[in-house]
Amino acid sequence: MHGMDDDLRILHGALMDLVGVFNRPQPDAALIDAAGIKLDRALFPLLVRIDRKGPIGVVELAEISGRDHSTVSRQVAKLETLGLVERRPGATDRRVREAAVTPKGKQMTGALDQARNRMQNAALAHWDPQDRKDLVRLVRKLADEAVAWGKG
Numbered sequence: 831m832h833g834m835d836d837d838l839r840i841l842h843g844a845l846m847d848l849v850g851v852f853n854r855p856q857p858d859a860a861l862i863d864a865a866g867i868k869l870d871r872a873l874f875p876l877l878v879r880i881d882r883k884g885p886i887g888v889v890e891l892a893e894i895s896g897r898d899h900s901t902v903s904r905q906v907a908k909l910e911t912l913g914l915v916e917r918r919p920g921a922t923d924r925r926v927r928e929a930a931v932t933p934k935g936k937q938m939t940g941a942l943d944q945a946r947n948r949m950q951n952a953a954l955a956h957w958d959p960q961d962r963k964d965l966v967r968l969v970r971k972l973a974d975e976a977v978a979w980g981k982g
Contacts, residue, residue: 864945867938876905881939885928
């Protein structure tokens, strides 16, 4: 059992290191620059989440983003002003306004995806192809479990 505890401690440390990297402004700025787009660094993670999870309500978006509802609401309004998202009545509850990516927003997230792929392919170029496949499979499995734990 002790070996398992050591493995989990190492895993936790690795995840904390990754979260630290993702929370720093430099990687986001580098990605935006590599994509050749003009967008406030604070807005782009929301745009990407709306693209991946949308249409999505602001409350749910704030929850999965780990941000305050009022802040996310203002940022979604800014994305709407920029023509990158649109807000519309929810499909299941018409009282809830959901955000969805517009074609202009989809073009921007496509440029971000291409830039991210280039950067990640360069970072993982020396990895064995099976190790890359295993990483993707296992990280997805861990993320799915974490989401389930978070729901209680």
